[in-house]
Amino acid sequence: MKKNLTMKDIAKLAGVSQPTISRVINGNPTVDPKVRALVEQIILDQGFKPNSSAKTLRSNSSKIIGVILFDLSNYYYLEMIKSVEKAARKNEYTVIILNSEGDKLLEKDHILNLQAKNVEGIIIAPVAEENLEFLKKKNENFIIIDSIVSDYPCIYTSLFQGGRIATEYLYNLNHKKIGFIGANKKNIKLLGIKKFFSEKNLIFENEWFVETDTTNSNLENLSLKLDSIKDFPTAFITSNDVIALNLIKELEKKGLSSSKDITILSFDDTIISTALNITSIKHPVNLMMEYAIEYLLNGNKKLIHKVLDPILIKRT
């Protein structure tokens, strides 16, 4: 059976009492510099680190941030994970990443799990509002990412702005017929697109909105939907990179070139956009996670909604 060292062991090696070890580790100024030096050397030699369960149990501070993500299929989550781990580490925190897979019950499980681990904060891309209510009821320190939910702390990229600047960019390239492929009609990106159209007194035809499933890249009926469009757009905005990829393939089947005939602009700017060489709307993911950690650790809890500006990454 594996047995880790304890402060008691270090204390014995140093010939002092266990609390003295604790004092050294926690930088308590009352310890004799000689004792401190000795103890620190022993700690280094032995590769000792205090048991965090005991520490957490006693002091109620786990130094852990929980992150519950909606799904791990969009590639931009990798950057998110990388950013949040780094931002946490900078503050001497560890993150626990969990995948709710868009499942309400699993999300609840994860929340209970994190609470049991005494996490000091939760970053959540939520599935169900009832779980957010639970978090609030339990007085949990948490922040929502990637969603807008009133009365809860949120941090997100303005997809409305994203839709707007995407459209503006295409408009300036002389596109007046612009399609959008994405999830259901209340889609905020779509609202931004429509906003720009109305600003310019242009009409956004209903048929230019092509509804698809965004998390599942299985888009077999995309073809049918595209076929049914009477007045075909000269450009498309897609709700994410994977859809852009599928669109390009569909267009190719129809003998259309995405670089010559139809302009495509995507959301998310993952490596796919780079690979396909298409203009994309980037979320400032890194910034988002830094803010999230900052908010959870020291944030003024009166701050409710933090909106980040999307970034247009121009290509070709």
Next chain:
Amino acid sequence: MKKNLTMKDIAKLAGVSQPTISRVINGNPTVDPKVRALVEQIILDQGFKPNSSAKTLRSNSSKIIGVILFDLSNYYYLEMIKSVEKAARKNEYTVIILNSEGDKLLEKDHILNLQAKNVEGIIIAPVAEENLEFLKKKNENFIIIDSIVSDYPCIYTSLFQGGRIATEYLYNLNHKKIGFIGANKKNIKLLGIKKFFSEKNLIFENEWFVETDTTNSNLENLSLKLDSIKDFPTAFITSNDVIALNLIKELEKKGLSSSKDITILSFDDTIISTALNITSIKHPVNLMMEYAIEYLLNGNKKLIHKVLDPILIKRT
């Protein structure tokens, strides 16, 4: 100050003693069915989960697996994270993902951190052998992924086979001059490639190996290196997807089409390969992480090296 429920609280609500709650939760058969039912209902109502720090401290079982990854830039790590989180969850374990960023000291820090958290196993894509020695000395339950290190438990995809089947595939498409772009010369993929050449009594020209940095996609001198090749290959194998992407861009600058003039085959099969529509060698990442978890939790610890076969994903 946030205060979680404890077994004591539940006990009070149920009118029993605290150890009874523990018995109910741990499925101890000696509890009265009526009491059990009552307690379970209260637990559900209250959304109670026992404090895991206390549990870990007392029982020395944290139900946590640590995962130390070398870097989080290659996109195939996302699938890895997804897989390992899921495989762990299936066994009621939580994972803690850490990024060593290829830094020896950071790797050591992560190891100490995980030990302090009493993790029951560590999955590591290692930076430094001395840290592996430390793990062994500390009698830690761990397994290495993505690397071959003798005398330590490892699980990895056979890159030798990968190189071999990649070459075989191209050979069967009538390519006799095949280049390889990747890291230093001891590269195992390259050995597999050379093996196939020698099997067919063909010569692999030294100039067909183009050395690049694999983690950093900054390949500005790739162009120069390509220019210096006298007998230009008709096909290239790249050590990862990002290099393939850069290669395609370089070739385009030279007026060459990757689909018509030069065939490209990459390693890793991330979404980039899909986007670029190129044949790729896939690591069975999902399988790898399932094995890793299985090994750590129940594995016969005599098993030292587990080799997985790469999968050729044909495209175009």
Next chain:
DNA sequence: TTGTAAGCGTTATCAT
């Protein structure tokens, strides 16, 4: 400056 002792919320060993 340092040691003694209590207590965090569990699990497990006793009794009863």
Next chain:
DNA sequence: ATGATAACGCTTACAA
């Protein structure tokens, strides 16, 4: 079948 009680390894008064 269930209730006291000790112990896990730390932090934090309090005493010396």
